[in-house]
Amino acid sequence: MEIKEMTATEISLANVDLIKGQFTPAEAIDIISALIDQKVNFHEVRKFQRWELDHDCGTEDLDRRISELKQEKVKTKEFLSKFLNSNKTITINGVLDVTVSDNS
Structure with a gap:
């Protein structure tokens, strides 16, 4: 992981080598599918958490991203x-390029 300091609005930037290598086509399908499945699951959990707090909440943004x-x-x-x-x-x-920004 490479980390470097940025400006006042961008506090830091980290580069994470999540996947790096050569794979068979079957392995590549497995790896990419697993990553996408994890991200879909993340959004499904967020959708459920939002619904638990407010049954009338909108989840169109999460539904769109899942799709x-x-x-x-x-x-x-x-x-x-x-x-x-x-x-x-x-x-x-x-x-993964990770930037931490000030929301103010």
């Missing part, structure tokens, strides 16, 4: 499935 993620999972799986019976190597470099 987007599920569509991305399908598209990624369709793309990588083309290479399942090949000798292809899939390189994944998944870096």
